[in-house]
Amino acid sequence: MVDTSGNEINFPIDLGGTANVNGGAEKANVEQQFVNLFMQSPVAIAVIKGPELVVTIANDLMLELWGKGKDVIGKPLLQVLPEVAGQGYFELLHNARATGVLFKANESEVILVRNGITETLYVNFLYRPYYESDGTASGVIAIAVDVTETVLARKRIEESETRLRNIVVQSPSPILILKGEDLVLEVANQPLFDLWGTGTDAIGKPFLEILPEMRDQVFEQLLKRVLKTGETYYGYDTPAYFLRSNGIKETRYVNFIYQPYRQTNGKITGVIVLATDVTEHVKAKQELIQSEARNRLAVETARLGTYEIDLESRTIIHNTRLPEIFGFESSHQHYYDELINTVHPDDTEIRTKAHEIAKETGELFYEVRTIHPDETIHWIRLNGKLILKDGKPGVIVGTVFDITEEKEAARIMEAKISERTKELLLANAQLEKTNTELEQFTHISSHDLQEPLRKIRLFTNMTLTQGSQTFEEGVTKNLTKIKDTAERMSGTLAALLNYTQLKKAGDFVAVDLNKTIEGVLIDLEVVIAEKKAQVSFDALPVIRAVPHQIQQLFYNLLNNALKFSKPEVSPIITVTTKTVANAEGEVSDVESEKFVELIIEDNGVGFEQKYHDKIFGIFQRLHTKQSYSGTGIGLAICKKVVENHKGTIWATSELNEGSKFHVLLPVVSNESI
Numbered sequence: 001m002v003d004t005s006g007n008e009i010n011f012p013i014d015l016g017g018t019a020n021v022n023g024g025a026e027k028a029n030v031e032q033q034f035v036n037l038f039m040q041s042p043v044a045i046a047v048i049k050g051p052e053l054v055v056t057i058a059n060d061l062m063l064e065l066w067g068k069g070k071d072v073i074g075k076p077l078l079q080v081l082p083e084v085a086g087q088g089y090f091e092l093l094h095n096a097r098a099t100g101v102l103f104k105a106n107e108s109e110v111i112l113v114r115n116g117i118t119e120t121l122y123v124n125f126l127y128r129p130y131y132e133s134d135g136t137a138s139g140v141i142a143i144a145v146d147v148t149e150t151v152l153a154r155k156r157i158e159e160s161e162t163r164l165r166n167i168v169v170q171s172p173s174p175i176l177i178l179k180g181e182d183l184v185l186e187v188a189n190q191p192l193f194d195l196w197g198t199g200t201d202a203i204g205k206p207f208l209e210i211l212p213e214m215r216d217q218v219f220e221q222l223l224k225r226v227l228k229t230g231e232t233y234y235g236y237d238t239p240a241y242f243l244r245s246n247g248i249k250e251t252r253y254v255n256f257i258y259q260p261y262r263q264t265n266g267k268i269t270g271v272i273v274l275a276t277d278v279t280e281h282v283k284a285k286q287e288l289i290q291s292e293a294r295n296r297l298a299v300e301t302a303r304l305g306t307y308e309i310d311l312e313s314r315t316i317i318h319n320t321r322l323p324e325i326f327g328f329e330s331s332h333q334h335y336y337d338e339l340i341n342t343v344h345p346d347d348t349e350i351r352t353k354a355h356e357i358a359k360e361t362g363e364l365f366y367e368v369r370t371i372h373p374d375e376t377i378h379w380i381r382l383n384g385k386l387i388l389k390d391g392k393p394g395v396i397v398g399t400v401f402d403i404t405e406e407k408e409a410a411r412i413m414e415a416k417i418s419e420r421t422k423e424l425l426l427a428n429a430q431l432e433k434t435n436t437e438l439e440q441f442t443h444i445s446s447h448d449l450q451e452p453l454r455k456i457r458l459f460t461n462m463t464l465t466q467g468s469q470t471f472e473e474g475v476t477k478n479l480t481k482i483k484d485t486a487e488r489m490s491g492t493l494a495a496l497l498n499y500t501q502l503k504k505a506g507d508f509v510a511v512d513l514n515k516t517i518e519g520v521l522i523d524l525e526v527v528i529a530e531k532k533a534q535v536s537f538d539a540l541p542v543i544r545a546v547p548h549q550i551q552q553l554f555y556n557l558l559n560n561a562l563k564f565s566k567p568e569v570s571p572i573i574t575v576t577t578k579t580v581a582n583a584e585g586e587v588s589d590v591e592s593e594k595f596v597e598l599i600i601e602d603n604g605v606g607f608e609q610k611y612h613d614k615i616f617g618i619f620q621r622l623h624t625k626q627s628y629s630g631t632g633i634g635l636a637i638c639k640k641v642v643e644n645h646k647g648t649i650w651a652t653s654e655l656n657e658g659s660k661f662h663v664l665l666p667v668v669s670n671e672s673i
Contacts, residue, residue, distance in 0.1 A: 350367075
């Protein structure tokens with residue numbers, strides 16, 4: 001028997017019938033006592049006998065646990081609890097009865113239908129063999145304690161702690177939890193590690209072991225005070241210095257909250273710390289104080305003109321620099337209208353509009369030309385604040401700056417930019433012309449080189465045919481090599497020309513992939529017949545594509561599968577397809593919401609997966625030319641075709657286990673074709 005903690009409790013009498021009982025009455029009395037003890041047991045208990053696991057006896061606690069009545073007595077357990085089938089408990093019962101080995105488990109999950117309701121319970125249980133008087137194990141004593149509430153309560157606590165940890169980890173501000181008198185770091189997030197300059201290895205270490213420099217600062221005392229009193233502490237713009245790994249002392253400023261961490265019973269076991277690094281904010285405030293002094297000095301050194309205008313009296317108070325900016329002597333006070341009249345007639349509308357905007361926003365800003373008394377033209381930039389007086393514009397204060405040199409520099413820069421732009425446009429046109437000429441050169445060179453190669457093959461073949469009987473074996477062998485080399489070079493030039501032409505934009509039209517692949521199979525029918533290959537394909541969709549490029553894609557992929565087949569093994573090639581609703585991360589710059597993935601699978605020689613990128617490079621080969629013929633351009637053409645169609649291609653394979661080539665292409669709906 002087990003108690004609520006899962007510990008075994010021994011029965012007070014021998015269940016195997018070995019007790020020395022004299023006389024039938026006395027035996028009946030003992031058996032009745034056993035039944036009474038059995039039925040009054042503080043834990044759920046039942047005796048289950050025979051290969052069919054028949055319920056022989058069960059106390060009220062077990063019937064309550066099962067959610068059944070006393071009518072289950074004498075019935076097989078599978079009939080009583082059919083929902084338990086497949087959960088492993090019947091197998092454990094059979095094993096305990098057959099082997100005589102006791103089995104027990106704690107907090108085991110079981111699904112029961114109790115009173116018509118499916119429930120998930122957690123139980124501590126023990127299966128103990130039931131022995132007859134002759135020593136044979138005829139059944140099992142099942143003892144169980146329902147610990148569902150305990151388990152669920154613990155799970156709720158664990159879930160609560162998990163949620164708390166998730167909140168901590170995902171917070172953009174430093175958060176940590178320190179536990180115990182030693183203030184051991186139990187939970188922290190990355191912003192905290194960044195602030196402290198530590199890593200996750202700090203978890204589980206005391207606060208002062210992680211940051212020994214804090215011993216001489218106020219934070220340890222504050223943490224222990226919160227731990228002791230339970231009173232929350234708030235700190236603002238508090239300086240804290242850290243000793244970094246390079247030995248440099250760095251001062252940071254933080255706002256922080258020390259909140260007591262309480263258990264469900266209210267006991268304080270730690271401190272929750274929420275911190276905000278306000279170093280930049282504090283430095284900004286310090287800088288603001290300093291900048292006010294600097295600004296006063298800057299006004300003088302930058303030769304800014306300052307002013308305060310009373311709009312009602314139209315009087316102006318200004319520094320000595322202001323008249324100089326307008327071309328007047330600075331030795332005496334000047335009038336507001338006197339300065340305004342210097343604004344260039346063509347720019348007066350700019351000034352008027354700026355003042356109208358200032359009435360709405362309070363901000364005055366404009367750049368205008370002014371005419372000095374000596375008739376020279378200058379530029380000024382005026383900044384100001386409009387201050388209302390009794391709800392009406394009353395005073396304007398601000399600065400004026402001479403930007404004549406700045407405007408002249410901008411004019412020169414614009415001229416240079418315009419000149420440079422023209423040069424770039426000319427260079428771009430020249431580059432396009434060069435690219436066109438290069439493409440023409442590639443095309444012509446390829447065709448011009450094909451002609452001498454054709455003649456080399458022709459005359460070599462004629463020589464071999466006409467003089468094969470008179471040539472020595474070595475000469476014939478060399479001529480054959482010349483012929484094969486010329487044919488390979490011709491094939492390479494043709495493939496290279498095909499590859500360069502893929503860079504040209506083609507017309508996208510509706511392409512039925514079924515018809516495309518059927519045409520390719522006709523082109524390859526001789527090779528398919530020679531190799532006794534089997535090629536099958538699913539019903540394929542219609543896509544918007546360049547027809548001849550898609551034909552090249554299928555031709556090279558199927559030809560590749562045929563070429564790299566195993567010796568003496570008939571190639572089996574399948575083309576399957578599936579729709580991909582969301583290809584985000586696989587392809588880019590595509591507006592289609594639906595994609596088709598084509599999978600070309602073969603049973604050929606395969607390759608090591610580490611070469612999956614190399615095989616798509618131009619002239620890249622994994623095998624020698626003697627082992628497998630080809631130009632080394634076929635898969636490069638495939639990749640280029642797929643890229644032209646805003647798709648992607650990749651391959652998976654194992655050596656001697658065949659290959660799979662995956663092609664992901666956008667699909668067009670019938671309505672848009």
